[in-house]
Amino acid sequence: MAVIDRIDERLLQLLIEDGRRTFSDMAADVGLSVGAVKRRVDRLCEEGIITGFTAQIDHTKLGWGVEAFTEVRFAGRTRIADIIDVSMNLAEVQAVYTIAGDPDALVHLRVRDMNHLQDVIDGLRRTGQVTGTKTLIVLGRWLRPSLPQAQRRSHTPSG
Known part of the structure; x- marks a missing residue:
């Protein structure tokens, strides 16, 4: 299972909402440079987390x-x-x-x-x-264009 952080999650969410979103737009949203965002998106593609970009058709x-x-x-x-x-x-x-x-x-x-x-x-x-x-x-369709909510575990020190 790939390890991603909150910034990666946000980048994925932004791309799910609009696959044509620019690196500049995403950089402004997450507070990173355009180059850093491009490297992260490239890594997400290389790791197979992002498997492609597509158009939604009516x-x-x-x-x-x-x-x-x-x-x-x-x-x-x-x-x-x-x-x-x-x-x-x-x-x-x-x-x-x-x-x-x-x-x-x-x-x-x-x-x-x-x-x-x-x-x-x-x-x-x-x-x-x-x-x-x-x-x-199918009578109607409603899609949730988002990532599933990550399950966060809180670690309590044993002792």
Whole structure:
């Protein structure tokens, strides 16, 4: 587990809020020089804590307004790699989460409309490896663009 301090946490929070934020802006916020902030962000990237920078897209404006999660069940001896391959062969799949228990995977879908959703689910079922599905349609989404609160331990000297 990587060790980060409060300044690193603040830099991460600033980048979560706006990945295009400048080093100058972040430096002013945390009270460091621009060079020091750049070195810290570079280190966070090198250590794999920051894995990339991305844009947030309003998919409804692009015609992909329906979002759903489909629980997918596979035959008992299906390999994890096969579960991922079956799902990722469909362009509408945004992510695949393999999970413990029943079901085997949770597939995040984004489609144009209900007919399109039905076609995608039929596509999953026709692979021959899927034994069952259950689909949940997203009505709304609220995201928390922040880091989880760090658990701070207070150390009491023994004695």
